[in-house]
Amino acid sequence: MKPVYQLTRSSMIWLVGSIVLVLIPFLPVLPLWLIVLAIVSLGWRLLVHIGRMNFPHWSVRLGLLLGVLIALLWELRSGATMSILVALLVASFLLKLTEMYQRRDALVVLYVAFLLCACSFLFYQNILMAFYGLLCLIVITACLNTVYRSQQNSDLWRPLRRSVVLYLQAIPVMLVLFLIFPRIDPLWQVDLDTGKAYTGLSDSMAPGDVSKLTRSAEIAFRVSFDGEVPPANLRYWRGLTMDQFDGHRWTRSESSVNAGPVIVHLSLPDTPPDTDYQYQIIMEPSGQRWRYALDRPISYPASMMMLPDFTLQSPEQLQQRIQYSVLSRTGKSRVDMSRTVKSRAGKPRAGKSGIGKSGSGSVKAQLSRSQRQRYLQLPVNGNDKARQLAQRWLVEQGNTPAFVKQMMQSFASDFSYTLQPPRLTGDRIDQFLFQTRQGFCGHFASASVFLLRSAGIPARIVGGYQGGELNPVDGSLTVRQYEAHAWLEYWFNGDWQRLDPTSVVAPSRLDQAADQLFSSQEGFLADAALMRSGILSRGWLKQIRQQYDSVNYSWHRWVLNYHQQQNGFLQRLLGEVTALKLIIFLLMPAAIMLTVVALNLLYRRRSRPDPLTRALNTLNRQLQGRNLQRRRGETVGSFCQRLSGQFPQLSTELKQLAGCYEKICYEGDESSALEKDFIAKVNYCCRQIRHQ
Amino acid sequence: MRDQIELAVSEISKVLYGKQEQIKLALSCIFSEGHLLIEDLPGMGKTTLAHGLARVLGLDYQRLQFTSDMLPADILGVTIFDAPSNSFQFHSGPVFTQLLLADEVNRTTPKTQSALLEAMEERRVSLDGQTYPLPTPFFVIATQNPVTQHGTFPLPESQLDRFLMRIELGYPDTAAERELLKGGDPRSKLELMQPLISSEQLKQITEACSEVRVTDSIIDYLQRLVAHSRQAEEFSYGISPRGALALLSACRSWAYIEGRDYVLPEDLQLLIGPVIGHRLRAAEDIGSFSSDSLIQQLLNRVDVVG
Numbered sequence: 002m003k004p005v006y007q008l009t010r011s012s013m014i015w016l017v018g019s020i021v022l023v024l025i026p027f028l029p030v031l032p033l034w035l036i037v038l039a040i041v042s043l044g045w046r047l048l049v050h051i052g053r054m055n056f057p058h059w060s061v062r063l064g065l066l067l068g069v070l071i072a073l074l075w076e077l078r079s080g081a082t083m084s085i086l087v088a089l090l091v092a093s094f095l096l097k098l099t100e101m102y103q104r105r106d107a108l109v110v111l112y113v114a115f116l117l118c119a120c121s122f123l124f125y126q127n128i129l130m131a132f133y134g135l136l137c138l139i140v141i142t143a144c145l146n147t148v149y150r151s152q153q154n155s156d157l158w159r160p161l162r163r164s165v166v167l168y169l170q171a172i173p174v175m176l177v178l179f180l181i182f183p184r185i186d187p188l189w190q191v192d193l194d195t196g197k198a199y200t201g202l203s204d205s206m207a208p209g210d211v212s213k214l215t216r217s218a219e220i221a222f223r224v225s226f227d228g229e230v231p232p233a234n235l236r237y238w239r240g241l242t243m244d245q246f247d248g249h250r251w252t253r254s255e256s257s258v259n260a261g262p263v264i265v266h267l268s269l270p271d272t273p274p275d276t277d278y279q280y281q282i283i284m285e286p287s288g289q290r291w292r293y294a295l296d297r298p299i300s301y302p303a304s305m306m307m308l309p310d311f312t313l314q315s316p317e318q319l320q321q322r323i324q325y326s327v328l329s330r331t332g333k334s335r336v337d338m339s340r341t342v343k344s345r346a347g348k349p350r351a352g353k354s355g356i357g358k359s360g361s362g363s364v365k366a367q368l369s370r371s372q373r374q375r376y377l378q379l380p381v382n383g384n385d386k387a388r389q390l391a392q393r394w395l396v397e398q399g400n401t402p403a404f405v406k407q408m409m410q411s412f413a414s415d416f417s418y419t420l421q422p423p424r425l426t427g428d429r430i431d432q433f434l435f436q437t438r439q440g441f442c443g444h445f446a447s448a449s450v451f452l453l454r455s456a457g458i459p460a461r462i463v464g465g466y467q468g469g470e471l472n473p474v475d476g477s478l479t480v481r482q483y484e485a486h487a488w489l490e491y492w493f494n495g496d497w498q499r500l501d502p503t504s505v506v507a508p509s510r511l512d513q514a515a516d517q518l519f520s521s522q523e524g525f526l527a528d529a530a531l532m533r534s535g536i537l538s539r540g541w542l543k544q545i546r547q548q549y550d551s552v553n554y555s556w557h558r559w560v561l562n563y564h565q566q567q568n569g570f571l572q573r574l575l576g577e578v579t580a581l582k583l584i585i586f587l588l589m590p591a592a593i594m595l596t597v598v599a600l601n602l603l604y605r606r607r608s609r610p611d612p613l614t615r616a617l618n619t620l621n622r623q624l625q626g627r628n629l630q631r632r633r634g635e636t637v638g639s640f641c642q643r644l645s646g647q648f649p650q651l652s653t654e655l656k657q658l659a660g661c662y663e664k665i666c667y668e669g670d671e672s673s674a675l676e677k678d679f680i681a682k683v684n685y686c687c688r689q690i691r692h693q
Numbered sequence: 694m695r696d697q698i699e700l701a702v703s704e705i706s707k708v709l710y711g712k713q714e715q716i717k718l719a720l721s722c723i724f725s726e727g728h729l730l731i732e733d734l735p736g737m738g739k740t741t742l743a744h745g746l747a748r749v750l751g752l753d754y755q756r757l758q759f760t761s762d763m764l765p766a767d768i769l770g771v772t773i774f775d776a777p778s779n780s781f782q783f784h785s786g787p788v789f790t791q792l793l794l795a796d797e798v799n800r801t802t803p804k805t806q807s808a809l810l811e812a813m814e815e816r817r818v819s820l821d822g823q824t825y826p827l828p829t830p831f832f833v834i835a836t837q838n839p840v841t842q843h844g845t846f847p848l849p850e851s852q853l854d855r856f857l858m859r860i861e862l863g864y865p866d867t868a869a870e871r872e873l874l875k876g877g878d879p880r881s882k883l884e885l886m887q888p889l890i891s892s893e894q895l896k897q898i899t900e901a902c903s904e905v906r907v908t909d910s911i912i913d914y915l916q917r918l919v920a921h922s923r924q925a926e927e928f929s930y931g932i933s934p935r936g937a938l939a940l941l942s943a944c945r946s947w948a949y950i951e952g953r954d955y956v957l958p959e960d961l962q963l964l965i966g967p968v969i970g971h972r973l974r975a976a977e978d979i980g981s982f983s984s985d986s987l988i989q990q991l992l993n994r995v996d997v998v999g
Contacts, residue, residue: 614998634992636958666910668955 008107008148011157013050015144016107017043020098022137023114026121026130027091030084032076035092038069042095057099065096087120107148114141126322128556129549139164177590181571181583202240202464202485204289205252206443217482220285221466222293223554224478227279231295233468235331237488237499238293238480240465242310248380249429251447251462276331283324283557290314292325293465293480296499300328309372310461311497322557368459368492376459376492384430384451391455401458401493408452409505412445418507445502446487459492463499474551612676613665616683623687637662644686651689658682694898695952701889705745708879708886709738709862711869718860718967719746719834721946723895724902727857727939728813728833730798730971737862739836743794744883746834750895751888752791753828759801761844765808769818770825783823788812791828791892795835799845809833810852830895850974857939858964859971898949905945906955914958915941917995918965922973925994927987929974940968958997965992 008016024039048054057065069092077085094113101107118137122130143164150160222238243251278295292305292313302325305313313327368376398404415438422440425432430451433444440448446462453460467486469478488501575582610618617637621630629647631640641659645652661679664670698720705716719742722729731739740756747754757768770786787793788809795809812818813833817826835856838845853859865873873879890898915937923931932940944960951960970984 617998631998633994633996634962636962636997638957638959663957667906667908667957669906669908 008050008101011160012107012144012147013047014157015140015147015160016110017047019111019114019137019141019144020094022140023117023121024091026125026133027087027117030124031088031091032072034072035069035088035095038065038092039095042098046098046101056102062096062099065099069096083123087117087123090117090120104148108145111141111145111148126557126560127553129553131556135168139168142167173594178587180567181586181590202287202289204241204243205250206243206447206462206464206487207250219482221287221480221482221484222282222284223557224280224282224469224480225476225554225558226478227281229278230471230476230478231278231331234504235295236468236478237296237463237486237501238466238469239296239312239463240289240293241291241312241463242490243462243464244375245378246380246447246451248383251450254375254378277328278331279326279328281324281326281558283322283554284319286321287319290316290318292319294327295329295331297331298327298329302326324558324562367495373459376461377454377457379451379454384428386428386431387434387448387451388455390434391452394452395456401491404453404456404458405491405500408449409500409502412449412502413505416440416445416506418503442501442503443487445506446489449500449502450489450491453489453491461490461497463488463490467501472547472551472554474547475554477551477554479550479554613662613679616680620683620687623690637666648690648693651686654682654686654689658686694894694901695950697889697894698898698950701749704749704886704889705742708745708882709742710873710876711865712738712742712862715742715860715862716745717947717950718858718964721902721943721950721964722858722967723750723832724898724946724949725857725939725942726830726832726899727943728835728855730853730856730859731834731836731862732839732859733836733862735838737864738879739862740794740796741879741883742862743834743836745886747792747794748883748886749889750792751891752830752832754792754794755787755790756794756796757787758796759798759805761800761802763801763805765805768805768809769812769820772821781821783820783825785825788818789825789827791830791832793831793833795833797838798835799837799848801846803846803849806846806848806852809835810848810855813855830892850972853971854933854935856971857943858967860967902946902949903942905948905953907941907945908955911944911956911958911961914995914997915961918961918991921995922969922991925991927975927990931973932969933972936969936972940965943968962992 020039020043028036045054045057049056073085073089073092076088090113094110094117097106097110097113101110115138118134118141121134121137139161143160146160146163241253243253245252245254280295282293284292292315294301294313297311298307298313301307301313305315305325308314394404394407398407417439418441419439420441422444423437425437430448433440433448450460450462464485464487466480466484467488468484469480471478486501486503488499488503490497490499492498571583571586575586617631624630624644627647629644631637635643638659641655645655648655658679661675661682665675665679702713702716702720706713709716719729719731723746731742733739744754744756766786768786768788770784770789772781772783774780775782798806798809812827816829816831817824819825837848864870919932919937922928925931940961941956943964944956947960947964948954948956966985966988970988973984973987975984975987
């Protein structure tokens with residue numbers, strides 16, 4: 002049997018603490034059986050420690066290993082590679098526990114714990130996790146401490162104190178590294194959740210889709226405004242427009258996505274300045290290319306482009322949280338559906354602040370033939386009753402605004418709003434309009450666009466979010482998945498007009514916070530029990546949540562902004578940033594710190610001698626040439642006696658010198674006069690010896 | 694008081710010629726309430742010195758010649774059944790005295806040695822479940838032959854440590870020897886010696902010795918010596934804290950005898966040999982070094998001035 006390295010009691014306690022702490026963040030990611038394995042292997046190791054059980058036989062360990070590998074391969078079907086890889090790491094970490102014979106094994110376990118601690122940041126990057134990670138590091142280091150100091154130490158808390166002191170000492174290094182260590186782009190991109198669908202809007206929409214999103218309270222994006230916050234009924238965050246309908250789903254046509262950046266540029270006549278909103282958005286990973294903005298973005302980052310439908314699009318899919326800044330101009334007149342906005346061709350897109358002020362507003366924009374065709378597209382047949390209704394209304398009302406008004410009135414009077422609409426089949430628009438008359442925003446938007454197009458009015462679906470929860474702490478707006486929304490835009494008077502049929506069916510959808518509005522609806526926030534129960538939206542808990550949100554938001558802003566700030570800072574410091582300069586810059590603080598430590602050590606070792614010793618050393622240097630200097634073990638008395646033999650004319654002075662020294666150092670007479678006397682005598686002797 | 698000490702030294706010098714320094718060392722050992730080990734060849738005056746000290750100090754004294762067949766009971770005493778009183782009576786051994794002269798302590802077996810050394814350390818005797826305190830003051834002056842001689846059981850380090858000092862007498866110089874040869878048997882003079890220091894005075898001297906000043910400079914020097922002895926490769930182990938304390942205590946007494954009320958580094962240099970010599974051991978690879986040269990090496994390598 003192998004000799005078993007017995008961990009001390011405090012090591013074992015700290016080890017269990019570190020393992021539990023490190024594993025907690027992975028609980029939502031790991032398969033259930035792995036959590037069972039964690040409890041079993043930890044329990045087994047504890048029983049081994051107290052002597053109730055033996056280490057598992059090698060065959061058991063082999064069986065466990067094979068079982069884990071097979072189970073992990075099985076899990077791999079779902080395709081979530083990253084969480085499987087983490088699960089593999091966790092599994093090997095746990096299995097190592099069952100064969101922790103030697104100190105080396107305990108160290109391996111602890112090092113893997115450090116690695117796991119870093120891995121947890123793959124899944125969470127909020128401020129709470131940052132502090133939690135620090136706690137884990139401190140506990141693991143405390144455990145490391147107990148393992149290295151293996152002598153039986155009954156004090157349980159001392160390792161923790163030591164660990165905390167270590168981390169406190171590390172703070173300067175951490176700060177320096179944080180400030181100047183270059184943020185290198187990863188060498189390869191890790192797709193965290195390829196298997197799992199992102200919660201959020203997709204690029205196609207069937208009428209019932211949006212209601213699925215109301216099950217989730219995940220954050221879609223956060224916004225902070227530089228100036229005032231737009232009123233609730235203007236908070237339409239446009240993501241994408243959908244122009245193709247196949248009788249069931251709305252999709253984006255190829256031509257609308259691939260049309261390239263918009264070349265028409267806006268000029269907004271006579272818009273009062275208070276309708277400009279400058280804001281920063283921190284967007285959570287969505288896996289999509291579009292970015293959200295208020296209608297109508299007029300200044301946006303150069304890395305994005307604006308499609309002809311005035312939505313913003315980025316070349317890459319969003320895999321990690323980003324921050325971007327947008328300036329939008331939202332005319333109040335838009336709400337009245339009477340304001341005209343003119344597009345003017347010609348001016349090339351500028352990255353920022355490309356606001357054309359030159360247009361006069363007299364020339365109305367026209368849709369091109371192909372655009373018109375695209376925004377009037379309908380399936381060749383089906384939904385005949387709806388088409389007839391549209392034709393009838395068109396004949397009855399005559400013009401577009403009256404048609405729209407008729408449609409809205411009809412929605413307002415006969416339709417109701419629900420998150421759980423009946424299932425539609427076949428001619429879905431007809432069924433919705435004439436039979437069920439219940440639906441969610443998707444249904445209304447979809448039916449409205451169908452009616453408009455049937456009547457020959459170009460229209461399109463807009464997908465995005467509406468609303469957002471205002472955090473009174475920092476004035477930021479948090480937009481969650483349950484605020485996903487679909488509305489429509491129709492072409493009138495030379496511009497696209499926003500129309501939200503949901504607003505007439507359920508007017509409170511615009512004014513109230515979505516969570517209050519939906520709270521009675523079944524299915525709302527089904528995946529977020531805490532939010533649904535309303536506990537978090539009441540009283541002091543709400544305040545705490547808002548405080549936390551605010552802190553976390555500024556954390557994200559800070560972390561995301563830091564890269565740019567750092568670049569600026571480094572450039573100001575170094576001029577052009579080159580690798581060599583960076584390396585020198587990184588090494589410099591380390592070199593300075595080491596020098597300080599070395600000097601300190603050196604200084605401590607040979608602390609500055611007292612004046613008497615310095616005087617004696619002067620005398621010694623004087624005598625060095627004649628090889629008469631004081632030897633190490635020679636007392637001052639015998640030294641002076643020896644010198645008197647060499648310099649008989651100085652014998653009285655030397656004798657006094659010795660007496661003086663004896664008085665000061667050994668009799669304890671500390672009067673300064675004596676000290677001065679001594680130094681004077683030494684100097685006198687020095688002079689005499691030099692002249693001889 | 695110091696006159697009396699000087700007088701005592703000169704009185705003992707009348708029987709032990711030319712050994713003033715050793716006499717003063719022995720006295721400072723006694724003033725520090727320590728036990729003394731005198732190590733030299735037979736016939737060098739070890740016993741004479743011990744006798745002289747006992748006479749001058751006016752202490753009760755017993756002389757005990759150690760032999761290889763000696764048993765602990767021969768030192769400590771025995772319990773014997775007393776018929777008239779129908780009870781066991783303790784008959785105290787020679788150890789129950791103020792000054793015990795243990796002659797040739799390394800001639801006897803380790804068992805008997807440890808019986809004596811235990812009494813030295815504890816200053817009491819435990820026998821048959823009874824504890825008998827030894828008289829105060831209680832000093833042991835032991836003599837031993839160099840371990841190279843036949844028929845000796847060398848004292849182990851832990852027992853050597855019980856002795857505050859170990860001194861050697863050495864051959865007398867020519868003049869002293871001449872005087873010795875002319876003067877006749879010193880033993881007869883011993884009988885005529887009168888006590889010069891009473892036990893009350895001895896107590897006062899002991900107290901005065903412990904008040905001799907030791908400045909930080911001295912402590913620094915002592916610490917440097919101790920640290921060097923622990924780090925240097927020549928020693929298999931360094932000076933123990935008890936050794937350092939003993940050295941300081943002996944230095945105080947020495948300084949008092951010398952008429953000073955403060956300790957000088959010279960005192961340390963002089964006393965480190967007698968006090969520390971038997972507590973240090975050379976590392977094996979330079980085993981041929983005598984402990985004297987080792988200590989000299991130590992003194993030469995450590996700076997007196999900080």
